[in-house]
Amino acid sequence: MIEKFREINSSFPQTSYVKEHKSSGKKVIGWLCTYVPEEIIHAAGALPVRITGYQQEQELDDGTAYLYVNNCSFSRSCLQLALRGEYDFLDGVVGGSTCDGVRRLFDLWRKYIGTDFHQILSIPRKFTESAHELYLSQVTQFKQHLEEFIGAPITDEALVKSIELYNETRALLKQLYDLRKSDNPPITGSEVLEVLEAGFRMPKEAFNQLLGELIDVLSKSNAENKGRARLAVVGSVLTNAEFIKSIEEQGGLVVTDELCTSTRYWSDPVVLDEGKTPLEAIARRYLNNFPCARMYPSDERFDRIIQLIRDFRVEGVVSQIIRYCVPYAHDLPLLIKKLDAINVPVLALDVEYGSSGSGQIATRVQAFLEMLEARK
Amino acid sequence: MLFGGIDIGSRAAKVVVMKDGDIFTSTIQDTGPESVKTAYMTMNAALDGTGVKIEDIDYILATGYGRVLVPFAEANVSEISCHAKGINWYFPSVKTVLDMGGQDCKAIGCDGGGKVTSFVMNDKCAGGTGRFLEMIADVLNIPLSEVGNIALQSTTAIPFNTICAVFAKTDAIKYLKQGAAKKDILSGLNEAISTRSYNLLKRVGIEKDFAITGGISKNSGMVAKIAEKVGLEPLLCEDPQLIGALGAALYAKDKYYLVNAQN
Amino acid sequence: MMDGSSNKIEAIIRACSVITRMNKALPDVPESKNMYYKMLTDYFTRVQRAKEEGNFLAAHTVFFPTEILYAMDIVPMHTETTTWMIALFTGEATELVTAGAEIGLASEICTPHRGIAGAFSLKNALPQPDAIVWSNLICDNTAKSGELIAELSGSPGYFLDHPFQESQQERKYLIGELKGMIDFLEHQSGKKMNWDKLSEIVAFMDRQIELFREICELRKAVPTPFSPLGFMDLLTMDYFFPGQPEAIEYLETVRDELKAKIAAGKGAVDNERFRLMSLFVPPMYLMGFLEKLSHEYGAVSVTEPFFTHWGEGKLDPNKPLESVAQKAYMIPEVQMYGPMNDTKIQRVADLAEEYKVDGAVYYADTGCRHTCALIKLVKDTLSDVDIPMLTLDSDVVDPTMTSEEETREKFEGFFELLEDY
Amino acid sequence: MKALGIDIGSLTTKVVILDGNAIVSSSVVDSDDEAEVGARQAIAQALGQTEFSLDGNYYVVSTGARGKSISLNKKHKSITSCLARGIHHLFPSARMGIDIGAETGLVYKMNERGKLKDWATHDKCAAGTGVFVKQMAKLMQISMEEMSQLSFDAKTRPEISGTCAVFAESEVISHVHRDPPTPMADIAAGIYYSIVSRLMALCKRVGIEKDVVVTGGVALNKGLINILEQELGFKVLVPDTAQSIAALGAAIIAQEQIEKGA
Ligand SMILES: Nc1ncnc2c1ncn2[C@@H]1O[C@H](COP(=O)(O)OP(=O)(O)O)[C@@H](O)[C@H]1O
Ligand SMILES: Nc1ncnc2c1ncn2[C@@H]1O[C@H](COP(=O)(O)OP(=O)(O)O)[C@@H](O)[C@H]1O
Ligand code: SF4
Numbered sequence A: 001m002i003e004k005f006r007e008i009n010s011s012f013p014q015t016s017y018v019k020e021h022k023s024s025g026k027k028v029i030g031w032l033c034t035y036v037p038e039e040i041i042h043a044a045g046a047l048p049v050r051i052t053g054y055q056q057e058q059e060l061d062d063g064t065a066y067l068y069v070n071n072c073s074f075s076r077s078c079l080q081l082a083l084r085g086e087y088d089f090l091d092g093v094v095g096g097s098t099c100d101g102v103r104r105l106f107d108l109w110r111k112y113i114g115t116d117f118h119q120i121l122s123i124p125r126k127f128t129e130s131a132h133e134l135y136l137s138q139v140t141q142f143k144q145h146l147e148e149f150i151g152a153p154i155t156d157e158a159l160v161k162s163i164e165l166y167n168e169t170r171a172l173l174k175q176l177y178d179l180r181k182s183d184n185p186p187i188t189g190s191e192v193l194e195v196l197e198a199g200f201r202m203p204k205e206a207f208n209q210l211l212g213e214l215i216d217v218l219s220k221s222n223a224e225n226k227g228r229a230r231l232a233v234v235g236s237v238l239t240n241a242e243f244i245k246s247i248e249e250q251g252g253l254v255v256t257d258e259l260c261t262s263t264r265y266w267s268d269p270v271v272l273d274e275g276k277t278p279l280e281a282i283a284r285r286y287l288n289n290f291p292c293a294r295m296y297p298s299d300e301r302f303d304r305i306i307q308l309i310r311d312f313r314v315e316g317v318v319s320q321i322i323r324y325c326v327p328y329a330h331d332l333p334l335l336i337k338k339l340d341a342i343n344v345p346v347l348a349l350d351v352e353y354g355s356s357g358s359g360q361i362a363t364r365v366q367a368f369l370e371m372l373e374a375r376k
Numbered sequence B: 001m002l003f004g005g006i007d008i009g010s011r012a013a014k015v016v017v018m019k020d021g022d023i024f025t026s027t028i029q030d031t032g033p034e035s036v037k038t039a040y041m042t043m044n045a046a047l048d049g050t051g052v053k054i055e056d057i058d059y060i061l062a063t064g065y066g067r068v069l070v071p072f073a074e075a076n077v078s079e080i081s082c083h084a085k086g087i088n089w090y091f092p093s094v095k096t097v098l099d100m101g102g103q104d105c106k107a108i109g110c111d112g113g114g115k116v117t118s119f120v121m122n123d124k125c126a127g128g129t130g131r132f133l134e135m136i137a138d139v140l141n142i143p144l145s146e147v148g149n150i151a152l153q154s155t156t157a158i159p160f161n162t163i164c165a166v167f168a169k170t171d172a173i174k175y176l177k178q179g180a181a182k183k184d185i186l187s188g189l190n191e192a193i194s195t196r197s198y199n200l201l202k203r204v205g206i207e208k209d210f211a212i213t214g215g216i217s218k219n220s221g222m223v224a225k226i227a228e229k230v231g232l233e234p235l236l237c238e239d240p241q242l243i244g245a246l247g248a249a250l251y252a253k254d255k256y257y258l259v260n261a262q263n
Numbered sequence C: 001m002m003d004g005s006s007n008k009i010e011a012i013i014r015a016c017s018v019i020t021r022m023n024k025a026l027p028d029v030p031e032s033k034n035m036y037y038k039m040l041t042d043y044f045t046r047v048q049r050a051k052e053e054g055n056f057l058a059a060h061t062v063f064f065p066t067e068i069l070y071a072m073d074i075v076p077m078h079t080e081t082t083t084w085m086i087a088l089f090t091g092e093a094t095e096l097v098t099a100g101a102e103i104g105l106a107s108e109i110c111t112p113h114r115g116i117a118g119a120f121s122l123k124n125a126l127p128q129p130d131a132i133v134w135s136n137l138i139c140d141n142t143a144k145s146g147e148l149i150a151e152l153s154g155s156p157g158y159f160l161d162h163p164f165q166e167s168q169q170e171r172k173y174l175i176g177e178l179k180g181m182i183d184f185l186e187h188q189s190g191k192k193m194n195w196d197k198l199s200e201i202v203a204f205m206d207r208q209i210e211l212f213r214e215i216c217e218l219r220k221a222v223p224t225p226f227s228p229l230g231f232m233d234l235l236t237m238d239y240f241f242p243g244q245p246e247a248i249e250y251l252e253t254v255r256d257e258l259k260a261k262i263a264a265g266k267g268a269v270d271n272e273r274f275r276l277m278s279l280f281v282p283p284m285y286l287m288g289f290l291e292k293l294s295h296e297y298g299a300v301s302v303t304e305p306f307f308t309h310w311g312e313g314k315l316d317p318n319k320p321l322e323s324v325a326q327k328a329y330m331i332p333e334v335q336m337y338g339p340m341n342d343t344k345i346q347r348v349a350d351l352a353e354e355y356k357v358d359g360a361v362y363y364a365d366t367g368c369r370h371t372c373a374l375i376k377l378v379k380d381t382l383s384d385v386d387i388p389m390l391t392l393d394s395d396v397v398d399p400t401m402t403s404e405e406e407t408r409e410k411f412e413g414f415f416e417l418l419e420d421y
Numbered sequence D: 001m002k003a004l005g006i007d008i009g010s011l012t013t014k015v016v017i018l019d020g021n022a023i024v025s026s027s028v029v030d031s032d033d034e035a036e037v038g039a040r041q042a043i044a045q046a047l048g049q050t051e052f053s054l055d056g057n058y059y060v061v062s063t064g065a066r067g068k069s070i071s072l073n074k075k076h077k078s079i080t081s082c083l084a085r086g087i088h089h090l091f092p093s094a095r096m097g098i099d100i101g102a103e104t105g106l107v108y109k110m111n112e113r114g115k116l117k118d119w120a121t122h123d124k125c126a127a128g129t130g131v132f133v134k135q136m137a138k139l140m141q142i143s144m145e146e147m148s149q150l151s152f153d154a155k156t157r158p159e160i161s162g163t164c165a166v167f168a169e170s171e172v173i174s175h176v177h178r179d180p181p182t183p184m185a186d187i188a189a190g191i192y193y194s195i196v197s198r199l200m201a202l203c204k205r206v207g208i209e210k211d212v213v214v215t216g217g218v219a220l221n222k223g224l225i226n227i228l229e230q231e232l233g234f235k236v237l238v239p240d241t242a243q244s245i246a247a248l249g250a251a252i253i254a255q256e257q258i259e260k261g262a
């Protein structure tokens, strides 16, 4: 079953779905950052594709030449892919003003790649009512610009449909994660990441279908993944399943995570209330969703992490922070303190984006697992 | 019963064999380019003259950077766990260990019973590690074993700008040319390394008692600098470079009984 | 050890008084220099004595609307610049940066912020502030650091969220944020906002910006009358004394001195050979050395696009709060916040021509991501107008990053290149 | 009056003597700990003597990291200027140069008149320099020549992270005794690739422009040049006297000074 997802991921970044969609004359819009509402792109009839960097750690000579060596390897990796023409299939790019790396990535993208449609949303760092107002205005503006670009209005009906579709994805992913709460989850952490990865580059209609099948299979399966310790992975963006695999090969069982490519991506559903326009409902959800380290106050994020730890009975937390990822690096001392208070140890790893977790990192993971075992 | 621990480090390979709860034999050899050869060579060196052969050892466990490449080891454990295990065998009171090896430096918190409670490790750059010291010792033409004592005689350490293990050599040459005393260069180096190590220690939190292990802890000048920074006199065992291998031997014993209990 | 760390504010004050005394003994030290050190001394003395004088002390990050603090009679302490000053005057910044590493801040977090977090983790390095106020101008480090130092110092904090772009909605949001902060400060300090005073400060600030622009104009003269790296002093005016009468007085003095120099046909360096554009902040610990090098080679910084050139606009004392928001968009450095569009980047090339620049120097601070990410863009833009650029990897406060020798070597190479050009 | 250029590198000291436009003599000797001593030895050798003697008939321009401190020179010029001058002299079509010395990696660009336009270096870190190659060869217990030869037979290029010269050692070691071991040829190619990718990053920083000339001791490494060419996608020019180009440039500058009557 996992093979089907792997198959999709094998052509990267332009999957067969992307090709198919394009060949029917429809638009493909790249988005970067979980604060970009995918539903709007979907409702416009375009295929939303997540922009990420190379699947593995790479020499980033082009990326470094443009973004300099001290921007995170994620933004450099994305830019390098684009500079080498791998994202030429995109008709548009949308991002958020999330962090320094991404902001500049878009500056350089506009200048040196020049994709037709280009938009950056101002994303407030707070959850206050006025922050919501500002964010809604940004989302509204994005919708207008997209309508102009596509040349057709995005109707409320279409938005509602998209919301329902995406909520279904979220619900399915939640089911998938719930399976991992058991003592012997039927799926490993690295497999989950592969599933999610495929979802970023295919229509959600097809993804939901596949996901449903997977959950069926897993619910009946008697595959057992028993590990030496139940772990959660937190920190910067992570897309290389190898990283999690290398932890699991050493016997650690990754049962959940706080990553913008997984839990933080699907976490909260859009709630369609009476009296709220679909756009308002979308905006509310995206700003209030499981927050990124850029948001203030950080306790919102820490509290959710602590909740995950309880729900999934996590014994140890692996924090992987990409070098020069300031939002997460700056939070680390505080996070360690909070988790220490509930007696959950943290393994702090500094990595490059795409790292497969070998070498020195493996030694640390091994020692961490030995330490967790010794605590039992 | 014989239990063997082998620690294939980045610079040195160490073996400890234990018999009846005591160290039966031990050795330290240079790590060669091939781990498998190094492993045999080191183990044979340790057993040389004891009449014991590798096959006679009941359980061998490997640790260190080359731990997965030891053909005769039945299991492996990370060096971090082994250092905690080893030091608590020597000193049950120790709660904080600083392991200063050839390519890395680790600060480890342990519980007194040989279990790790937390750890931090340097990375990204080998500047300020054992390799760094070796290169300088080489330039200054001083045997490694004397580096510590010579540095201790210095009163004015020379500050080092470069922390690159490879380039520090050039810097050292430059200082020598400028007429700096060897002891001051070494002392400056110890200063640079000890500062980095102290940072690591602060991150795990320093608790009494405190010990230093690994090859660099044979450098008395370094130990003095660290003691000064930490404000605690570290405990040093007879041969702190062997602690990893000792820990591995102790784990070998645990594993042996665990496996046999299961059968 | 932790408790033994010395009071860094004391050290800055001491250093300033030594410099003042030395300057007295020297011939032709311009009046403005003496004023400058007096102002610094006063500033840090206020910080130092805030407690004993019963004043409310607020620590704040860079590009923060300090006007509001002054209007409320709150003593401000500028966190990043204080770390700079410690590096510049006392050479003790390393201790703070190391302390920041000890609490677990990764080495890629910029040294001003690692230093400031380190300072608050030590006992006596800085006085305990009554509140921490910070904004996300101008980078992730500023955005994140306030929360950490509030936690470390145990002081209450307010985060002022500065929006990314300039739409109507965003201005409105910013004004709301400012109001929220005023509420917070009123609540914490028991003091009331003095709106009349704010109006007055805004009026002064407008004048201050005008003077800034005048000084920039004067620097166009060949040879330029303004000292090679003097722009750093100018920056302090807005960091420490926005809308303060002493800043006006200082800037007027500088302006008059420049006019006098131009009238006398004298340049800042004896033999002006290289007119440079500076981008980002030179390493503080090399300032003395760079100054010497400038005189030796007749090199002088004549313009700093993202440091001394204010954005367009005017402040209106009748709308004080709106003006404080407006100013945030006008600050020279904030010109590199928000999307870097063609207009903003073209300005760099225009300035190079207007100021007859021969070459540009980009101080690439390892910890500073958003400025370094512009290196390529700026370089390409300048190369279109045929201006070569030197990129110097450095750090604002960490002296282990670059030595004098290396820096000299790079500059000499660059001067050779300019000579041939 | 003859023009003498001397380049005092961290590993080798190079001398080139010009009479008018013709190279009359040159030498390469190991640098001495004392720059001055090495300089004298190199000059003596270039003059075809064993004893140092230099009369007033020479105009000396020095360059290189340690060239500044010597007492023999009239002028000191930066390595980049000298390289640009040197390669422009040999290859007027050159617009870009790559120099890989013992402890430096340098990329520079020049205009059609041979004037330096831009440059980029990586410093502070030994990864990607000559010492790195040397250390790796030593580790694999083969000569640099052999390593170069071997690399042509490589079937794959194992990833050897170019981030740290010291850590790269352990990576190489782990390749050597992997089961089955990675072929030596592939490791050699991997090492070169790790250096080349660091150089490529520098090249991209300044922007690649043809023709490209590669100089410095490491340029003598055919294997590395081969991989560099694969990455660049075109052939590069390597002068026979790759190691002495900076010295040649210095000599040319000296010649200009003579002509100027300095
Ligand atoms: N007598 C000594 N004095 C000082 N340093 C020593 C001495 N013996 C070994 N060392 C240092 O110890 C290092 C090796 O330490 P070790 O703990 O064995 O490291 P690893 O496990 O990484 O091989 C060498 O790099 C060397 O610098
Ligand atoms: N024949 C050769 N083949 C391959 N590499 C060589 C050869 N000769 C020298 N090298 C390399 O060149 C380096 C020295 O380069 P060089 O340009 O002379 O250095 P520098 O000018 O910095 O002293 C050595 O480290 C070595 O790696
Ligand atoms: S959040 Fe971190 S990893 Fe993600 S783009 Fe920003 S700096 Fe890079």
Ligand code: SF4
Binding pocket: B124, B125, B126, B127, B163, B164, B165, B166, B167, D124, D125, D126, D127, D163, D164, D165, D166, D167
């Ligand atoms: S500076 Fe030296 S020790 Fe550090 S990464 Fe570079 S080569 Fe390695």
Ligand code: SF4
Binding pocket: C080, C110, C111, C112, C113, C138, C139, C140, C141, C142, C365, C367, C368, C369, C370, C371, C396
């Ligand atoms: S140095 Fe750069 S990263 Fe640090 S505070 Fe200043 S702008 Fe931000």
